Amino acid sequence: MSKEITSQEENYSEWYLDIVKKAQLADNSKVKGCMVIKPYGFAIWEKMRDELDRQFKATGHQNAYFPLFIPKSFLSKEAAHVDGFAKECAVVTHHRLKVGADGKSVVVDETAKLEEELIVRPTSETIIWDTYKDWIKSYRDLPLLINQWANVVRWELRTRLFLRTTEFLWQEGHTAHATEAEAIAEARQMLDIYADFARDFMAMPVYKGTKTPNERFAGADDTYTIEALMQDGKALQAGTSHFLGQNFAKAFEVTFLNENNKNEYVWATSWGVSTRLMGALIMSHSDNEGLVLPPKLAPIQVVIIPIPKPDEAIDAKVAEISQALRKKGITVKYDNDTKTRPGFKFAEYEMRGVPVRLALGARDLQNGTIEIARRDTKEKKSVSLENIADYVENLLVEIQDNLYQKASQRLKDRTHTVNTWEEFVDVVENKGGFAYAYWDGTTETEVKIKNLTQATARCMPWDLEVAEGTKTCILTGAPATQRVLFAKAY
């Protein structure tokens, strides 16, 4: 089965799509740019969603649900926002179909034209802030800490499963605050939650940082981002958190009576991660044999395979092992299908990224042993059946940790502090990874760099210290105050 995968070296992009399809994570649908998320892929997404949801609630956020549709006029109320989204909107114009003139086909009923077109939400700031106007009257209504899990639509021309799709699933937090400082603290707190989740669950290290003005969310005063590095040396923006200032409050006239009985505009944030995280997860750890999953997000953590096929003695021992594993909260599957051979099963669970495989045959039973294989390193050994549950439990922790260490080493190795344009180009075009370079702070230079090298400003990182170097822009030589992480990106 693994032979059906294109290798990373041959074609990274094909390799990625092969894994998404062969591991049965998602597939293209007949609707251009929209994907079908298959049960195995959705089970991984559910694990991500449930953990994030737990963390949002633990920090005081509540879930709510706002309409799928946004009146066209709402979108135009915040000038930067409409510029950012108008070009990629699905527009609902009618509310009825009818039988066509041929008596058979179905056509749009022109008498059912909407007075005002509706946009399928590309993001919900406008409809939510229009609602907050009614919810917020005084400082006592603040902070308002709301999250929504929803589908959104952005009409993308070039799509790729999970990474960029016309419809995607996400969560969008929308909070309202009495002060600027509190809103900024909220936006930073949520970025920390994303970064910690990426590290602790996805085994994916990220840089936290601030976007350049040119890369900001449409309508934000500041955008914070987590940027991860894929195995091909490209960066991937995995989550963003926006300090929206009073922009949406002003556009939708949302004010509150402060403690001194004066009306003030409300301060806002919004923040989101999406099914794009699935793409980041896949590309962080997988190899030429298929998907590799960190144990904490694996729908099946352990698979047990009878050698060469199930029998009473094997079934009994497997039942015992499974029970011991489940008691520890470990998800286990016994594949006792008699119609496929062990070798085929091995390849299939490798392809699907199951972290630990146990194989048990008659000889093992005699010897009191079992064969254990880990997906990440492909190591295989025979271990004692005694305390096998403890052994597996420790191994899952070790695998989770190993994946993180490997990804961290890669991030470190491929983050290059550069001080000349030649070094910059060498990183971006040959070495791959991040080039950490001084930039003169102008959008003009940023755009030039992009046009010359395809590298974009990923962020001004918060926690990346390096030797200062000469504070001049890598391209223009103009004075610079801040280094920026540049990379080609997804």
Added chain:
Amino acid sequence: MSKEITSQEENYSEWYLDIVKKAQLADNSKVKGCMVIKPYGFAIWEKMRDELDRQFKATGHQNAYFPLFIPKSFLSKEAAHVDGFAKECAVVTHHRLKVGADGKSVVVDETAKLEEELIVRPTSETIIWDTYKDWIKSYRDLPLLINQWANVVRWELRTRLFLRTTEFLWQEGHTAHATEAEAIAEARQMLDIYADFARDFMAMPVYKGTKTPNERFAGADDTYTIEALMQDGKALQAGTSHFLGQNFAKAFEVTFLNENNKNEYVWATSWGVSTRLMGALIMSHSDNEGLVLPPKLAPIQVVIIPIPKPDEAIDAKVAEISQALRKKGITVKYDNDTKTRPGFKFAEYEMRGVPVRLALGARDLQNGTIEIARRDTKEKKSVSLENIADYVENLLVEIQDNLYQKASQRLKDRTHTVNTWEEFVDVVENKGGFAYAYWDGTTETEVKIKNLTQATARCMPWDLEVAEGTKTCILTGAPATQRVLFAKAY
């Protein structure tokens, strides 16, 4: 606060909307027919969703996600299906907006017209069966047991919060089977799950039954339903499960190779419940003081209020009680806000349907007692602080049970076996509730009955035995074989 609610007797419909709004469950949005589900309402929906999801998974179903959009041509592939849904579709015709001629407004970009219009899913049979064509090849791929939690859109002319909205949230199960018998068993199993959930969690008794052909889902061979009775004597369809025969398999050419190596069409079911359950829940138990919630679905099960305000001794005792309650898995809120008075708080939590209220003051502390009030009966008494957690735990069980008993008694009292047209009309127009009557089995009679009385055939119940009576149709006197439950309905 409760004074702001219209009483049931004055205007049942206004009473319902008052509760939805004052208990902060949902609100109308600026988008016609679309609602905003507020955090408190959404927390109740999450509890319902999580429990149903657990039961779906326990019976072997997996979640997946299919596109929001359906190509117009898909809808027409199943003849009955398109008849059922074409008249209430949101139609996407364009994928871009642009700046208008005035340089300011935003208008639809006519150059971005879609080749084929997309329908926002009113239900997903068509897009899913088009996908199943690729997933199902042999009997080994069956049964395919998939569920999806999603938003759907049906362009309703008259909407009412939760009960009938243009966009609503739901789950839709879509399963594929090798045999007719297996598909029917699946459809019945899922209806049982709905009915048990209604009874055990919503404290809402329902009739399980089969719909008349006229009331079937568009594209089904048979529709099974659970029908509940609201306090105003109207029926409410709370969930449906459909045996789809081979209709969608034929429309989308989905066949499988059976064990004898022959191609056969696949058998199908679909089944769903939606945010409409919120409406059913509210109308099953609430009263003129506000929402009444069964403890199992209450986001806050116990509220503790300091009398008249918090102090150190009260705080300490409340912390102790809260900890003991939380250990038992009971959700508890301590409202120590100093800016509102106890009386105001009492009214607020009554409005929001919190099942148990504890009030603790200095005198209680001296006496070793606490005041406990239950929302359902409004009984209030002073009980010992010793073992208060056990007391509350038992009381929550008792409240859950009491709500179910009350609703069951009502259902029983208001289900009338009728044998003459006069009795029928008396039930439907005066007494309210269900009229259980013989019907001649024709759609013509069913429609006549509806036109004469507004009562519709709710279902042919599975478990409702009564004395046989003369087997003639209540309206036409023609021979009849089956009694049907008729009622006015939501």
